[in-house]
Amino acid sequence: MQCLFGQGASVSSIHPVGEGFHATGYEVRMQGPKNDRVFARLISPLEFGHDLSSARIEAMLEASHPMPHALPTYAVVGIAHDGLLVDLTHILEVVAIAQFLPDDAINFCKILRTPTHSNEEAIRLARNTQDNALLMAQAMADIHASQAFAGTSQEAQSLYKRSLRAVIHNDELAAGVADLIDFTSASWISHEDVVGLLADMERVRHNMGNHPERIRKIHGDFWANNIYFHTDEQGRRVPIVTDGRLVWGEPGIDAGWMVGEFAMQDLIRFGKFGQAFSAVAANALLQYVEKTGDTQLFSFMALPYSFQAFAEAFFTPDLTDETRRKLFATSWGALKSRLNGEPFDLAALNAYTEAGLVKLVPRS
Incomplete structure (x- = not known):
């Protein structure tokens, strides 16, 4: 000191x-x-x-x-x-x-990632997180509405042009994740697959070039270390978005993170997507869209979801190789669908794991 x-x-x-x-x-x-x-x-x-x-x-x-x-x-x-x-x-x-936080503040992901030992316990946990998810959706809607995103296009384009190389984007972050993978020992993924993912991620971002205001920041900050819940003086459960949040967050990226975090719990706990946690994410996403009217975000969610799934496949401890491969398959599949002109579709995640993009059995 x-x-x-x-x-x-x-x-x-x-x-x-x-x-x-x-x-x-x-x-x-x-x-x-x-x-x-x-x-x-x-x-x-x-x-x-x-x-x-x-x-x-x-x-x-x-x-x-x-x-x-x-x-x-x-x-x-x-x-x-x-x-x-x-x-x-x-x-x-x-x-x-x-940051100073209330004594009873609990990190959201510590709640969501509570261990369960049966499908019944996992379903109960999903139901118990429903209120938290809806509170997050409301908080996201309030923040995004207050930033008047629809009216900042000129300002955002100026920022994008000034700081194109100064601001990290999802594809650049994904390349950073790839740098950490030891392909000689990682049995769940190949170097060729990762190169293909990164190339498609860059293509998706390039195709968004006429909407720079919607790709202006690496993530929208509804991220694991930014979300806490506590009970206020009136006994209400309220979310806390910590001071790590910056004003240049992107709604589609916030929503992409939330969907990815819940969907991953389905894969880990049930072995496939479209289960209890995906239903929670779908309800929260529906509430968010109803409150903001931002249906355009489905055209931009593929990029943040892709990074989220790829990063979680690598960084999340104690996953099986099959689970890591399935997460990676959805990461790549979401990009492929966007390149084909399709919006992000939570219901399509299982189909991505079966599309043959990556092998779902260990390589010899």
Whole structure:
């Protein structure tokens, strides 16, 4: 700490302020000339899903007005595996990890991924998450409506042109996932299949070029580490969208994440799509579309769903090779359907697993 803040720094206290999806946040108080003050938030360990550089974030901040949350005046510091301290103050996504949350706040994915040991338990869990899913759909609709997405096309196109290479997109993120795969030992996927997926992902994004306002950001931030639920003073269950959210989220990407997260639970728990969790996702998606009128999003959901399914196939622990291959097949199948001019269809996921895009038996 003294290496970062100077030899004269006097740390009066360090204590946890909340556990995020990827790490734990700590508040550091420093003894100043007049009083104690919050000097930094520490993030440990420093291993969140994808590194967003300050330059990339700042490019979006410059074009974003007004910001829903101001950047903090204190420092945000990450502790890397080698013990080095990394300045994260301008990386808004990780600020949320150290955000103050109510004591009863529960991360959404910890609820959704509760272990079950029978189909009956899985069905009960799906029913119990129905209210949470509808609350999320309402929160998404409120946020997207307040951002007046339909009226920001010119502004969004300007951002897209300025920051085409500064803002990470789903196909570039997917390439980053592919870089982590050891194809010599991964029995569930081949290098050729991944190259084919990435090529189709780029084709889909290119075909969206006349709608830059709808592909302006990597994800819409209804992401695992951004969603919590707690009970308010009136006894109501309410969602919390943490400060990691940026204003340039895309509705289709938010919806794509939600559908992907629920659909994956069907595959893991029942061995196929179209079961209890997919029904929950369909109901939430229907409510969202009814409240926003945004039927156009079905033309853009293939891209975020594809990235979600591919990333989950690789990163989710304890999946069988068959489950990983099926997730990958839906990732690629959604892209193929979009290239054929078809909108995203939740009911088609099982068909994608049977389309022969990837082998669903171990390779010899």
